[in-house]
Amino acid sequence: MSSSKIFEHAFRVRTEDIDGQGHVNNVVYVRYAQDVAVAHWKTAVPQSFRETLSWVTRRHEIDYLRPAFLNDDLIARTWIESVSGASMERRIDIVRPADDTLLTRVKTVWVAVDPQTHRPKRIDDRLKALFLADAPP
Numbered sequence: 144m145s146s147s148k149i150f151e152h153a154f155r156v157r158t159e160d161i162d163g164q165g166h167v168n169n170v171v172y173v174r175y176a177q178d179v180a181v182a183h184w185k186t187a188v189p190q191s192f193r194e195t196l197s198w199v200t201r202r203h204e205i206d207y208l209r210p211a212f213l214n215d216d217l218i219a220r221t222w223i224e225s226v227s228g229a230s231m232e233r234r235i236d237i238v239r240p241a242d243d244t245l246l247t248r249v250k251t252v253w254v255a256v257d258p259q260t261h262r263p264k265r266i267d268d269r270l271k272a273l274f275l276a277d278a279p280p
Contacts, residue, residue: 150183150186155215175219176219176235176251180198203249207247208248228263230266235248255270
């Protein structure tokens with residue numbers, strides 16, 4: 144299953160994101176990816192459903208295309224690429240809207256887990272529908 148709603152999360156680069164080279168440190172993009180995923184989860188999924196499921200990351204794949212700098216306003220655009228069993232593949236593009244520059248492309252694989260047993264939990268059709276229904280063309 145693919146094609147999902149696109150969720151956008153705006154944020155500003157902070158002082159603690161900057162490394163010795165004067166740009167956002169590569170490891171910070173992992174935090175950005177997690178932040179937008181959490182914001183998407185909290186926005187798209189009702190609280191009662193969120194209490195029945197937790198997530199762990201299986202994999203991050205990041206392509207660094209252009210640097211971001213202190214006080215840059217950025218937008219992370221995320222969508223669900225596919226769902227299979229207990230796994231969900233999420234894509235994230237981080238852009239600087241001031242000059243319409245794509246800075247980073249991220250692909251992450253998340254695994255749904257039961258919060259009580261900490262074991263993988265199959266992603267059911269209700270959750271798929273929350274992320275994948277009414278996809279943009």
